[in-house]
Amino acid sequence: MPHFSPQGALAGLRVLDLSRVRAGPTCVRMLADFGADVIRIEPPPGVDANDSMFADYRKGGDFQNLNRNKRGLTLNLKTPEGIEILHRLVTTADVVVENWRPDVKTRLGMDYETLSALNPRVILASISGFGQDGPYAKRPGFDQIIQGMGGLMSLTGKPESGPTRAGIAVADSSTGLYAAIGVLTALLERVSSGKGQWVHTSLLHSQIAMLDFQAARYLVEGEIPEPAGNDHPTAAPMGAFQAADGAFNLGVSGVGQWEALCHTLGHKEWLADARFASNRARVLNRIQLNAELQSIFETKTVDHWVALLNEASIPAGPIYSVPQLFEDTQVKHLGVVQAAVTEDGHSIPVIAQPVTLERTPAMISAPAPELGEHTDTILAELGFSTSKISELRSSNVI
The missing domain is CATH 3.40.50.10540 (Crotonobetainyl-coa:carnitine coa-transferase; domain 1)
Structure with a gap:
């Protein structure tokens, strides 16, 4: 202490x-x-x-x-x-x-x-x-x-x-x-x-x-925000995915992280795919992109994907219940309780x-x-x- x-x-x-x-x-x-x-x-x-x-x-x-x-x-x-x-x-x-x-x-x-x-x-x-x-x-x-x-x-x-x-x-x-x-x-x-x-x-x-950026989207751009479930409303891929043993969050924002994700998952061809060429394109084609990613992520465990993605500097983390979060080593290290x-x-x-x-x-x-x-x-x-x-x-x- x-x-x-x-x-x-x-x-x-x-x-x-x-x-x-x-x-x-x-x-x-x-x-x-x-x-x-x-x-x-x-x-x-x-x-x-x-x-x-x-x-x-x-x-x-x-x-x-x-x-x-x-x-x-x-x-x-x-x-x-x-x-x-x-x-x-x-x-x-x-x-x-x-x-x-x-x-x-x-x-x-x-x-x-x-x-x-x-x-x-x-x-x-x-x-x-x-x-x-x-x-x-x-x-x-x-x-x-x-x-x-x-x-x-x-x-x-x-x-x-x-x-x-x-x-x-x-x-x-x-x-x-x-x-x-x-x-x-x-x-x-x-x-x-x-x-x-x-x-x-x-x-x-x-x-x-x-509301922050959601309010600003409406006031400045005139876009009316709508519920998007676990997906981020303006960035993709950013949301929850099912691994073989549970769910985890993935967050990709910016060209560098998108390129890192494609290389890490062994799908460099996505970099040349017009559907995924920009963040805007990925948002518009979120359903297809999420389906591609889901077919990959469901093959291995949450721990596998979180470790692999973070090693490549791609934000990812497990989705905890309240009891689980208090058992996390970083939470304990921070002295949250x-x-x-x-x-x-x-x-x-x-x-x-x-x-x-x-x-x-x-x-x-x-x-x-x-x-x-x-x-x-x-x-x-x-x-x-x-x-x-x-x-x-x-x-x-x-």
């Missing part, structure tokens, strides 16, 4: 995490893993009718993976005292992250204008389904709804399958990462200006941004940050907090006495 510095890259920063579900916690997880003091703020039991949807299985892998390295505070924001405590916390914070619907933050006095009056250096990061204003601003937005409205489902699957959702929460996860980039950019700008600012992004905009260890020594496997800072790397120092686990400690840091904390708890403020 690498040696972790006791001071992460973001040590000294305080982040208030008011977010739920996935996009917000994804943003905050990055800040927490790199050393920020993150306080996850949740309502006391019974205050929020949707509580079980967000954290019904706190010991489950999903909740632990999203919320490790955070401290836990319960706060009833439906009470004046709860709002007062939150405002007091804001005066100590560098960043506040929330994913309420836009009107909720104004009602709670958590809009940027109010927060900046309390703390001019604070950065408010707001994540929403559809944006902070506009005709859809008050709509609730879940990942699958946005995958549909953001065009992704129209591109996923095979032509005959109809719209198909991606197997992961693309809109949620990408929005969380975009929000984290925005927060870090605002923190860097604050060094020179001394001022915070409002950072906001939406699942809808993020999902459309993730790390442990969050509880106080009683119980180890919870989580996914490490995929970006490495050599001098100040991310670290997994604690599992997700129990509900309100650090409430007393955090309030004591704010100057609340033990008797006052007991009074707040008996009044269901915490």
